[in-house]
Amino acid sequence: MVIGQRVKRLEDYPLLTGRGGFAADQSRTGQLHARFVRSQVAHGRISGIETDQARARPGVVAVLTAADLPPSFPKIAPRQVGFDEMVPYLQSVLACDRVRYVGEPIAVVIATDAYEAEDAAEDVFVHIEELTVVVDPRVEPSAWDDLGHDTEVMLINEAYGEVDEAFSTAECVVELELSVGRHSGVPMETRGTLAWTDPMTGTLHVGGAAKVPHYNRNALASMLGLDRDRVQLHEIHVGGGFGIRGELYPEDVVVAWAALRLGRPVKWIEDRQEHLIAANHSRDQVHVIKAAVGLDGVIHAIDDEFWQDQGAYVRTHGATVPTLTATLLPGPYRVPAYRVRGHIRLTNKTPAGTYRAPGRYEGSFVRERLVDVIAERLDLDPAEVRRRNLIGHEEMPYLRPMSVLGSKIEYDSGQYVRMLDRVLDHVDYPTLRADVAQRRADGEHVGFGFGFFVEKSGLGPYEGVRASVDPDGALRIVTGAASVGQGVETTIAQIASEVLGIDYASIRVSHGQTDELPYGFGAFASRVTVMTGSATHLAATEIREKALEIAAQMLEASPEDLELVDGRISVRGTPARSLTLGQVAADLDPSGARRHGTTPSLSAESWFHTDHMTYPYGLHFAVVHLDPETGHVAFERYVIAYDVGRAINPTLIEGQIVGGLAQGLGGALYEQFVYDDLAQPQATSFIDYLMPTLMEMPEVEVLLSEDAPSPLNPLGVKGAGEGGTTGAGAAIAGAISDALGSAEIIHSIPVAPATIWATLNDA
Amino acid sequence: MSSQERPVTLEVNGDPVRVFVEARKTLADTLREDCGLTGTHLGCEQGVCGACTVLIDGDPVRSCLMFAVQAEGSEIRTIEGLESADGTLHPLQQSFWDHHGLQCGFCTPGFLMLAAGVLEKDPNADEETLREALSSNLCRCTGYQNILKSVLAAAEKLRS
Numbered sequence: 001m002v003i004g005q006r007v008k009r010l011e012d013y014p015l016l017t018g019r020g021g022f023a024a025d026q027s028r029t030g031q032l033h034a035r036f037v038r039s040q041v042a043h044g045r046i047s048g049i050e051t052d053q054a055r056a057r058p059g060v061v062a063v064l065t066a067a068d069l070p071p072s073f074p075k076i077a078p079r080q081v082g083f084d085e086m087v088p089y090l091q092s093v094l095a096c097d098r099v100r101y102v103g104e105p106i107a108v109v110i111a112t113d114a115y116e117a118e119d120a121a122e123d124v125f126v127h128i129e130e131l132t133v134v135v136d137p138r139v140e141p142s143a144w145d146d147l148g149h150d151t152e153v154m155l156i157n158e159a160y161g162e163v164d165e166a167f168s169t170a171e172c173v174v175e176l177e178l179s180v181g182r183h184s185g186v187p188m189e190t191r192g193t194l195a196w197t198d199p200m201t202g203t204l205h206v207g208g209a210a211k212v213p214h215y216n217r218n219a220l221a222s223m224l225g226l227d228r229d230r231v232q233l234h235e236i237h238v239g240g241g242f243g244i245r246g247e248l249y250p251e252d253v254v255v256a257w258a259a260l261r262l263g264r265p266v267k268w269i270e271d272r273q274e275h276l277i278a279a280n281h282s283r284d285q286v287h288v289i290k291a292a293v294g295l296d297g298v299i300h301a302i303d304d305e306f307w308q309d310q311g312a313y314v315r316t317h318g319a320t321v322p323t324l325t326a327t328l329l330p331g332p333y334r335v336p337a338y339r340v341r342g343h344i345r346l347t348n349k350t351p352a353g354t355y356r357a358p359g360r361y362e363g364s365f366v367r368e369r370l371v372d373v374i375a376e377r378l379d380l381d382p383a384e385v386r387r388r389n390l391i392g393h394e395e396m397p398y399l400r401p402m403s404v405l406g407s408k409i410e411y412d413s414g415q416y417v418r419m420l421d422r423v424l425d426h427v428d429y430p431t432l433r434a435d436v437a438q439r440r441a442d443g444e445h446v447g448f449g450f451g452f453f454v455e456k457s458g459l460g461p462y463e464g465v466r467a468s469v470d471p472d473g474a475l476r477i478v479t480g481a482a483s484v485g486q487g488v489e490t491t492i493a494q495i496a497s498e499v500l501g502i503d504y505a506s507i508r509v510s511h512g513q514t515d516e517l518p519y520g521f522g523a524f525a526s527r528v529t530v531m532t533g534s535a536t537h538l539a540a541t542e543i544r545e546k547a548l549e550i551a552a553q554m555l556e557a558s559p560e561d562l563e564l565v566d567g568r569i570s571v572r573g574t575p576a577r578s579l580t581l582g583q584v585a586a587d588l589d590p591s592g593a594r595r596h597g598t599t600p601s602l603s604a605e606s607w608f609h610t611d612h613m614t615y616p617y618g619l620h621f622a623v624v625h626l627d628p629e630t631g632h633v634a635f636e637r638y639v640i641a642y643d644v645g646r647a648i649n650p651t652l653i654e655g656q657i658v659g660g661l662a663q664g665l666g667g668a669l670y671e672q673f674v675y676d677d678l679a680q681p682q683a684t685s686f687i688d689y690l691m692p693t694l695m696e697m698p699e700v701e702v703l704l705s706e707d708a709p710s711p712l713n714p715l716g717v718k719g720a721g722e723g724g725t726t727g728a729g730a731a732i733a734g735a736i737s738d739a740l741g742s743a744e745i746i747h748s749i750p751v752a753p754a755t756i757w758a759t760l761n762d763a
Numbered sequence: 764m765s766s767q768e769r770p771v772t773l774e775v776n777g778d779p780v781r782v783f784v785e786a787r788k789t790l791a792d793t794l795r796e797d798c799g800l801t802g803t804h805l806g807c808e809q810g811v812c813g814a815c816t817v818l819i820d821g822d823p824v825r826s827c828l829m830f831a832v833q834a835e836g837s838e839i840r841t842i843e844g845l846e847s848a849d850g851t852l853h854p855l856q857q858s859f860w861d862h863h864g865l866q867c868g869f870c871t872p873g874f875l876m877l878a879a880g881v882l883e884k885d886p887n888a889d890e891e892t893l894r895e896a897l898s899s900n901l902c903r904c905t906g907y908q909n910i911l912k913s914v915l916a917a918a919e920k921l922r923s
Contacts, residue, residue: 008860015868016856018802020840022869024802115787188806188814239869240903241805259851261904272807367784467832485867485904651863657867658906686811686901694907 002504003173003499003715006651009490011483011507011646014237021236023208028265029382031194032061034255036268037107037124038278039099042130042348042679046097054109059116062262065126066094069257074223076248078318081214081405086763089346090147091313093137093250093257100130100312101350102681103277104608105250110258110266133679137309137345138286144346146163153344158326160401161337165597166301172699174374179748180362180729181592182284182309185355185663186691190275191249195256196265202230206256209233209512211246211482212522217514219248220256227267235512241484241523242663243354244280247316251278273684275341280353281673284309285325286758287366289721292337292756293374301337304329304366308344311351319344320405321352324359324456329405331367332416332454333389334619348679354524357455357726359752364453365749368730372449372743381433382734382743383424386452390416405525409495411615413645415709420452420704423619423641432623437538445628446636446758449734451620451727457719458712460610463521465532467496468603469547471589473567474580475500475507477539480520481532482512486721487652488528494648495533495715499540500581502567526616526719529648534608534713542604545586550596554579554587565660614710616718618642620661620727622698622709628760631753633669633697633736642702642726645718653720654702660724661700667725668732668749771831775800776844776895790824791815792804793831794841796861802872806901816880817841823880842872845879853880855917864913866904867915875901878914886922892914 014020053064081169095106107124111117134142134151141150161423194207204226208215215235217282221231238245251268259266270278291299309324322342330338355361371389375382391398393415400409432448439446465479477492489509497504512523521531544564551569552559555577563572568577585602586592593600617706623637640657647653670690674682683689709716728751737746740759768783775798782797789808794800794817803826806814810828818827818840845853855875858864865871874897881888883897889895893914901908 009863011868012865014862015865016852016859016875017846018872020801020802020868022801022804024795024805027766115785186903188812188867189804189902190806236868238867239806240867242903272809272812381829485869489867654907655863655866655909656910659904660906661905662906685809686807688811691901691903693898693901694894697907700906700908 001253001291001731002494003648006649007490007494009487010403010493011487011489020188022234022239024269026194026207026236028194028196031265031267032110032112032262033114033117034250034258034266034268035109035121036105036186037121037126039095039102039104039106039128041099041104041128041130043133044099046099046126046132047129048127049107051107052124057116057120057123059112059119060109061111061112065109065706066092066096069094069268076253076316078314079316081318081320081323083154083319085154086314086318088147089147089153089314091250091315091351093253101218101348102679103274103350104312105254107639108254108258110262133348134348134676135203135675135679137347138458139308141345153310153346154319156319156322156326156342158402159339161301163303163337163339166292166337167303170300172293173290174293174377176373177286177747178366178369180283180365181667181748181750182267182281182673184282185242185244185279185668186689187240187242187245190270190272191245191251192269193252193255194267195259197260197263204231204256204260205234207234207236209235209246210238210484211241211524213482213512213514214520215522216248220253223253224257224260225316226473232515235482238484242356243282243358243524245484246482247280247353248527249279257677272686276684276689277350277681280315280468281311281350282321282351282352282355282358283362283547283667285362289366289370293371295378296545297374297378297380297388299333299389299665300332300334302335304340307343308342309347309349310351311349312346313351315351315353319728320354321358324361327402327409328360328454328456329363329367331364331401332391332452334391349675354702356660357722358555358623358728360453360455360617360662361729364451364726365729365733368451368734370485370690372734372737376743382450383420383429386450387417387420392417397517399554407612410612411454412612412712414615414617415707417564418615419617419619419640419641419643419705422705423621426635426639426703427621429637435547445626445739446623447735448621448623449731449738451730451734453613453726454617455526455723455726456613456615457526458610458614459525459527462607463531463534464517464519464605464607464608464625465539466496466517466603466605467543468601469543469581469669471586471587472580473580475502477509477514477536478511480517481530482523484523486656491529491648492532492536492650495536496540499544500535500567501564502581508555526721529717530614530713530719531608533715533717535606535649537714538606538608539604542606543602545601546598547581550584550598551579553596554584554664564670607711610712612712614712614718616642616720616723617643618723618727620731624735624739626736626739626756626760631757632760633756638698639701639703640724641705642723643707644707644720646706646716647704648717650704653704657702657724658700660722661728662692662697663730664725664728668729668751670696670750769832771835773834774838776840782831786830786832788831789827790829790831790834791826794826800841802844804869804872806870811901813877814870814873816876816900817875818880821880821883823877840873845875853879854920855914858913858917858920862909862913862916864905864909870900870902874902874910882918882921888918893918
């Protein structure tokens with residue numbers, strides 16, 4: 001059994017020894033370097049671009065602006081959750097006549113040296129007539145263009161059940177305004193692209209792709225007017241994904257176009273300042289939420305209205321984040337009636353996209369704060385209110401009558417109450433509660449908070465692998481999915497090893513290469529273990545069956561009498577009569593296959609399809625201590641329970657959970673893209689955009705469980721990539737509010753030390 | 764060699780190296796581009812994230828904040844020089860592998876060189892000292908728990 005084992009990762013050796021190949025590590029002979037000229041104004045009309053001085057600098061090969069693009073050059077379209085209403089709000093790859101956020105690409109300088117390109121970019125002078133900016137997404141929508149479109153892109157409406165009736169008869173109504181700040185994935189590796197054309201074939205190659213190489217290949221081909229097979233994307237090492245990395249951005253398209261136009265390789269490596277103002281932002285929602293509740297704490301209806309600050313354009317994620325927010329907000333609770341209106345509003349900030357646990361981080365913060373306040377107003381225990389509302393195991397599968405990302409929302413399995421009990425037992429809740437109460441009475445500022453949530457994972461519609469055994473016995477697996485550093489190769493190898501009995505460490509897994517497999521969906525939505533893992537299981541099973549069938553012919557035995565152990569097929573009870581998988585593969589060359597009456601090679605191509613997502617779930621529980629002198633938040637306990645159905649490699653899952661928490665905690669306490677009144681970004685370096693270090697991280701107690709395997713795939717797995725993040729804002733804000741003396745104090749994250757200090761010092 | 768370039772002599776991972784670089788070229792870019800050592804990564808070029816940490820005369824240094832010309836005559840060690848000549852991994856590298864101390868691996872060379880520098884100077888560094896030192900670099904994947912675990916286990920091994 002290798003599934004469930006804490007085996008070491010296959011990925012690590014090159015990464016530990018400096019042999020990795022990240023985007024900036026790739027080079028081509030004769031390559032040029034690109035540097036973008038970006039808007040320094042948040043909103044304005046471009047009245048002129050002076051490029052002569054830049055062109056005259058040594059080493060400068062070209063300075064390109066929107067005027068150099070082919071006529072009617074397409075804008076970047078949504079990859080998912082796109083609607084016709086969004087078309088007017090899409091971003092041009094280079095700004096034409098108007099700029100709408102600080103950081104928007106206006107021109108690109110191409111030079112023989114990166115330092116020279118950067119110098120020359122400073123010599124491009126852009127004349128901009130400034131226009132009024134929009135900073136607050138909640139002000140009345142204003143004109144976005146001259147064609148009658150305003151700053152509300154669309155309104156999302158979802159509802160089920162008798163909401164008005166529930167409110168008119170409610171014993172208690174709780175209403176809150178809650179907000180989540182603007183932050184994002186911010187991987188340690190910035191974006192980077194190297195594009196070149198193969199002089200022999202004319203094929204455009206793009207290195208540094210990530211997340212969704214196949215989609216991006218198709219989109220690039222379409223935008224550049226090339227046949228798909230003339231564009232190939234190559235994923236190499238990726239320094240963190242988190243939703244932001246690997247989407248198709250304006251810079252990627254411009255670099256590819258420039259390489260085609262100039263006939264030379266063009267390399268672009270983003271710097272950190274650019275990253276913080278040009279790559280997708282995320283979160284940033286304000287909710288006004290109310291609940292109709294019985295005196296027993298049972299929620300009869302929720303009515304929510306929220307505003308999503310989408311920034312200056314709609315990008316590849318379309319309405320993904322607000323849609324997920326709207327439909328998954330009820331989370332693990334029954335909520336028999338529900339209504340939500342979500343406004344997607346444009347402002348003059350960097351455009352937004354997804355970030356790990358998109359919509360669920362925000363929705364969980366809102367829902368769990370609401371539950372805490374319900375408990376306090378009704379003088380009930382917050383754990384007990386959760387228990388009374390949790391969907392029961394016997395109610396699974398549980399249909400929430402809405403749909404998201406093209407699939408209906410049906411929680412496939414879950415033992416939510418069992419998880420709550422496990423965490424309460426683990427922390428000895430009655431004792432902990434009494435202890436906290438006593439310490440509070442003694443004047444300390446301690447408190448605890450919960451963040452119960454349902455995640456989603458395993459988004460379809462398909463993923464495939466091609467697996468083959470070489471005559472030397474090595475198993476090679478090619479998948480169209482991608483890796484962003486989460487351990488895909490190890491996980492996939494473990495799944496194949498389980499079926500074929502080949503040492504997982506000898507299995508080679510390749511991913512993210514558009515020329516190796518024609519279709520691939522990619523690495524997002526915690527989907528790879530579910531989708532690629534299931535496809536791998538199917539392919540390995542097919543190889544196993546074929547191997548047994550051919551070995552039976554070779555050994556002159558019946559397939560039922562054979563067993564496959566450690567990559568060797570033998571006749572049960574007669575171990576001397578045996579063959580390795582490699583020997584079987586060797587006998588399946590085209591001549592051998594003809595003799596055996598089958599197709600050549602010991603290989604299989606399998607596709608796993610699904611119309612439904614699978615829903616893992618979890619609970620964050622935090623205990624914090626506040627320092628009244630500094631407003632500092634110290635964690636005394638941090639527990640994360642998470643159910644993934646079946647754990648392929650618990651060590652990797654725990655790694656995902658703890659790493660996910662660092663990001664969730666950053667959003668709860670430190671990280672924020674602050675803008676001033678002129679929509680000038682204030683967080684453009686790691687001095688201003690504060691990410692947690694080791695000193696800010698608590699010792700995390702992870703309670704990984706397999707209570708609720710998914711019935712939707714052959715392995716029973718659910719995705720593990722996001723749950724470490726999802727409940728963090730909720731639990732941390734809840735704990736701080738509790739420590740401040742009431743559930744009703746903290747209404748927004750990140751919670752700054754100044755807020756805590758002011759509350760404790762009555763300032 | 765253009766008129767603006769000047770010779771710089773370094774010792775990199777035990778080998779003498781002579782490069783010609785502009786005075787404004789950072790040590791990190793010089794290592795990556797002129798020495799072909801791309802294991803030193805650039806995460807911010809603002810001196811905050813520490814992905815570019817190398818050892819200069821034994822001290823952990825942000826190579827993005829230093830010009831190559833400032834390193835004239837220095838002994839530099841990068842991630843490529845951390846394993847033994849026979850390919851045996853340094854105990855820190857092995858420990859990061861054993862304790863899942865990395866995910867995407869981008870920040871890893873910086874953490875390894877930082878920890879190597881600290882432990883070479885103070886083999887008996889206690890957990891508090893190591894926490895303090897390791898908090899000078901950023902990682903976005905692991906949440907640090909396993910990085911600390913890896914370094915503590917390696918420190919133990921190096922002492923024994």
